[in-house]
Amino acid sequence: MIFPLESMVEFKEGMYEITVAASRRAYQLAMTKDPLLEENDGKVVSLAAKQLFSGDVHYSIEESKR
Template identity: 65%
Template sequence: MVFPLEQLVEYDGNMYEITCAASRRAYQLSMMKDPEIEKNDGKVVSLAARQVFTHQIEFRLEA
């Protein structure tokens, strides 16, 4: 799976917020050594972005 560009282009929310969420999720996945990473050819950021855009995970930013 490559980076979900279609979903990124269609996204009409806060771009900073979604970027932070995907970045944090990518960090979590790499620290946990999630087996899903190998299924995604080692592409942690694209996996994290897909999870955020498809609402597999929920996120909120705290001030």
């Protein structure tokens, strides 16, 4: 996955966390055929990462019910 370097340096949470969030967001974008993909040359993962780092899309961690 390609993440904006400057955003990665400023990111205070875990990298695993943002990687999982980006993977899930990329899946959503691909499944819905989001029109933003055309503007981003079809680069699903980089669009997802951009959305997460910019705060356009938010995520949360749910506790396991085990």
